Amino acid sequence: MTLHNPIIKLYLTITVLRLGGNLFSQHPTLVFKNIDVNSGMSQGDVRTIYQDRHGFMWFGTWDGLNKYDGFNVKTYKEQHNNPLSIQGQLINNIIGIDEHFLAIGTLKGLNIFDERDETFRYYTIENKIKNVRIVKSEGKELILMMDNFLFSFDITKRKFSKIDTKISRQLEDLFITGKFGFNRSEKVIRNVYDFLIGYPEHFGNVKKVLGENIVNDILVDKKTNLIHVVTNSGYFTYNLKYFSQKKMVLPGSFKCILMENDRIFVGTESKGLFIFDSKSQQQIGSYTSIKTQTNTIGGDYIISLYIDHQKNLWCGLVGNGISYCNLNEKIGKTIYTSGSANEKKLMSHNFVAFKEFTNGELWAADINGHISVLDQDYNIIQSIKPEQIDKTQQHIFIQEFQETKDGQKLLMTDKGVYISDNFRFYKITKPYLTENQKYGQGMVGLDDTLGLIATRDGMLYFHLKKKEIIDKPCLLEKGSNIYSMFKGEDNHLYINPFFNGLVVYKYEQGHFVLKYKINDDFNINDRYESKDTIILATTKGILIINKKQGQYTIIDESEGLPNQNLYSVLPDKTEKGNLWCSSNRGIFKYNFINKNIDAYGLNDGINALEFNSQAMAIRQNGDFVFGSTDGITIIYPERMILHKKNSDILLYNFRINNHSAASYYDTSLHRYKIPFHENDVSFSLININFPNSNTPIYYRITGIDRRFFESKNPADIRYSDLPIGEYTLEVKLPGQDDFWKTLAKITILAPWYRKWWAYILFLTAAGGIIGVILRLYINNKLDRQKAFIENQKALEKERQRISSDLHDDIGSTLSSISVYSELADKYYHTFPEKSREMVQKISYQTQNLMERMSDMIWSLKTASQEKISIKSKIQDHCRDLLNVRNIDYDIRVDENVDRHLTEPGLRKNLLLILKEAIHNIAKHSKADKAHISVTFDDHCLIVAVKDNGIGISNHDIQIGKGLSDMKKRAEDMRATFSIESVSGKGTNICCFIPIGIIRFNR
Template identity: 25%
Template structure:
């Protein structure tokens, strides 16, 4: 019988010892295909807002978790960032970024995109092989270490780096390779070509091996009189030092408190591979890393040595490099590595998925791709897995491989090594193992002995499922649909085989048998749907399939798994998720349109918090039944291989979940994956007017963005700058004044508005994490689109004034005409009045005279009458004029 040995390969890099295996990390890579200007990345920095800045061989880039933005001018103006390689980035107190492009330095303003080059003044010629390295102390002083020459100090008043002997004065003929600051007493340590120099800013003193008035122990150590190439003081007052004598590099750890060496002097074992340590760094959790040329090592406190971190074989989720230039920890404890092969990101603290890889050894034969068909945890905590053709694998409670005696004493029969189903009868302390051609192994956990038999009545078909109902009956399901019950009254002696009884023959593969607490068992069948049988009579009670009426049908007859959530709610996997209520026989289908990440469900488990975990081809999904939300975990989270087997999953007693596939077992504690804290505040990362990007920092500093009437097409991009939760955060936005409801953002994380009408708007954006927690604040941006001039208030006011003036002039002209006519009429009336008065007076006089002479002088009377007649006619004419 071949002996099975399983080894664990977890997500971290191999340790120093070739025989020790350590947890492996999952690295996410950012490269040219993700928008990097070059895979040669020299430095990384995270600013106070959370943006990641990359200094590449082709210039400066900013990364927000979704896209990279290039800061490069098309002109040769020194007001813009050079397009040459950026080798250092850090932030000053005024939120400007110090950049070191090659052998120059300058300050970059992210708000205006302007770059101000600093002047570098040195005394004498600089050696051709001199390198430039900037360093900022805790007081804000910026130094420029020109190796093989001198240390320069920056003067912000003159914008100049120059030599200043009042700051740091190295011993004659000494040159510094590296500079650090003691985090406790703020001394500046310099690793030089002739040893260590300590500069004390408080007293302006310099100490070294030939000038050690305070008798500092570290300066007395002769091994530190060699060239120092790397230097670091951690939070435990340990000094990590790399020296380079004539022939080879050596690494030491020195305790500054006790003045003694720690852990020996051979901390890094390269196993014959050339490498160089350029720097040390310490993560916020206290872990020490060393990195450089062909070097990425993590210090293992228990082994008191560094272990090599490198894994080329996991495609895009391992790490492959020749040189690491920079190491940066962000605010979520993720570690960012700037390498000659792009940017690699990993998070040791929050990588909650661990992978146990199958490895089977027999002599010189090594098998790694094993088809594991079933996984179970026994009552003693041992995890057993049944493989196709290689028998039983086993691990202890911490998933370390342990030997087992399942196959000991059994014949070397191929069918017994082709195992499909595992189940523990806890009452009798026996594990039932279903195998090919109806073979059954019974392994006694107390005696560590196995017996085997071929179950009668199964037509030599594979046993695919084993379970126990509430009455203690054991149920078996086969590849060809035999549903078999074994009665415990038969015992495990001579009558054992007599206890088996074929209850039904469904005629197809039985994927899953699950008992309920109401005297029934549920059976998932290949292309025949879901059955419910009575455990006593074997009678079929219910049958659910895809051809029933709407609301009562399964999505498909390919029923592969079933999980009980409550008496009234069962989850059924048919490629998608079906929610069955057995009391009403109603079925709710949840597919990709309802949020299921993929229509490839294979297996399911319910964790201790009541959430459903679903195995998919492309990862693992968590379904929250109350919120009805899905969260997908993929390769970026550590689930390297998907395509999980139908029965290869289990919930351990401690709450951990195991999901198996053809390559490995994924192990995780679901409780660690709940994010109860509020997500980070959403940042507006870019503001685009038509196709032109405007500085987002400048935009956000405005109380209101004012746009002209022809500037009415905008795009607003946003993100939380959380690189750990970027794929598990949902964004919602709205433009108040235009949108009535919140709009869910797509994967692009932008809002586009074209042809905005004039008016005032408020853009709002918020986010929600995978556990339904909203961001604490809503990010807002006020926008005002100016109307065209003909709709502006001043133009309308002017138009009203002009119109009112015209109306007034017309009215005034008409009024003047009326008044003039009135004056004419008045004059005519007055003249007519005078004329008529005179004429009537004349007629009156003539009438009196005619009366007096009517009897005396007829001729004179006639003359008077003629005159009266003439005057009367004139008066009549005047009367006509009055009527006019």
């Protein structure tokens, strides 16, 4: 069929005229968001779209792979020096294998992506064309089209196999002989494959269709028994029962087709997106790109379509990236936004005050003082500029609208109070009013006649009937900046000074009686009253006051509110206890009975998340209207039942010490088992929605955290140095206080020395050590007892020695002195000469006794106690005996002798041996030189006295001259004593004291 046929030309012209405005009209229900290279995409031609099991969106382009989480786009491109990067820049299609793996077909081959460590494994067949299109995933097997031939890929064995079946041969025949568009939908191969599986009898018919047309995509609708075929020349349907019944739905170049419920979505080459009713094949909408509007589709060339789990429709564009919209019926919608078609009608899209009057008109004031008057269908029926309100003013900020009992409209503004009468305005003022007193922020009626106007400088009395300010000063809250004021159902007056809490008065017979105060720093923006309770929307959250007792509680973000800077608390009649709250983080519904919270954002027909005070109203038809920084949002509470909840919170990028946690996961226990020395845990949490928003995510790790912590979506979290133990990661969304979800179980493993068997080993070792210590203690105690006994014996021995010395030396000497004293006294008168001789002997004996006592005392002191060393004692003795006889001498004493020689007996005997030897040199040797030494060698302390005198005969050696005493003292020291003497050549006396018997001070 060609377009040169005049009959066909006439048919196409009539078809286009019949469709008329529907063909290119903008359908009002779908609002698009756009993602392109400016958003971070690798390239703008999107060939294929896929959503994985976690909810992430994947886009395949002519130049790389893209992953989107609702906030950011992450790209994957081939890196020539990295074998774990994706191989192939042109992405044909994407399909999921399981929760961890994706299969990606590229012009270069097959890639398997592991999301746990974000690496790719590349597979291809040598000597084959590597262009891979994935047909489908069947268990552990992938069905692939390569070079128009069908292959299977065993995921477990990583092995390709050629498929040779009737279906494979038919499919190969179709794609070799058929006509397929170069920019066709990448799903067409899968769709044809599935069609042949389900309808093998239609192989010939399909082959004929593919031979006649350049086919881009097909769709089978079992309900209507039709197959839809989109081609470069038109959109056709064929009856599955009577395949020859062909119908052209619409001429043109169509690239892809998709069905959802009873709607068929078709992407075109140049006309954007068309929507058809599946039963009648009538067009019910179309969407084209309007560059001046931000919420239209991003381009008119649509090459691929996809519907995700949340029923978002994704359109892959050529050159313009991705456009998507949500197909669910919204709980609301936003009108008069900056991106809407009628934006030129408005001065601003930031709405700050609303009021629906009894005549059904909704007055909406924007931030510039422009008023739009809307009817029940939200059409603008009147526009009022600031200069129409007051010719002297170019800008007016409207704080609040009021309505009098006679139906007149009051405007509370920063320039004063204005009354509107049939769109004519006049100002209520007094010449003495200050600028702050002109700033009207609210009004209440005290009775039928008297009212109060709240200003930034106290309050003014107002005559309700005369519509004028009364010249009477109001002393109530004088000078205060009154932010808001209202009269309760209990006839009490509630006054909120600017960020200064709440003051409650009762008005009785012209007087104000203070009831109670709430001292806190909040502003009040809205209220809802029940019989005993007032619920206030404040800058600190929801304030609930018991009207009788004046007691209050505050519900804020710590109790799950998405935001605590609230502008409204509108009651919902469809469910008891529901209040709708606008805030600086979207709109949420709070139920003050069961404490449930449901948050709504950009997915729900809301265009902006920041709303304004006084910009809220409940219309007579039940609509909730909120003013935001970009448009008027309308909420339909009755649609709540149909509303789809947000997706779950996802755990991803779980890392242990900055490495992938996949290897630590125990599949049998469904738990991460982490060694104690690798206890640094980090992870990310995200609540994936499209479009996404920074709604709070609450998390905790049980065993560490006592409460849930809040973080903005998405959240990057780290726990360092987790102690040994078992933990659970739990998360929840706002309002889900009783519905948290476990995302991961974690065990920090104890080291080997904290295992049960290690404790047994330690106890056994400790018992052994205690036994050894106890044995050593007992042995040491026994040794000390033995040493004590030996010491006592030594002391007793020393006492006996000292006693013996005192008796033998000192006792005998004292006896001699006593005898000499008696004789001296006896001979004093008769024999004076003998008496003097006795006195001289007494003097000699006394001196000798003192010397012996000195030696005894010296021997008892250690070197640390005695300042006189052995060497000094020898020098003193030599000086007294040898110097007078002109005998030269030299003395050598090792410096360690005094420190090591501490035993009193040894010290005494050593000294006496030396003194006796020196005495013999002086008295008998006739020597002129002497050498005295006390030195250590490796085994002994050597005491040597040598002279060059006449020597000693053998007879003298045997019989005396003190030699026997020296020998006896050496024996007492268990020392070896020797005398060597040669007549005429001198004498050499040596005493060898073994080191083993010397007591060292260690």
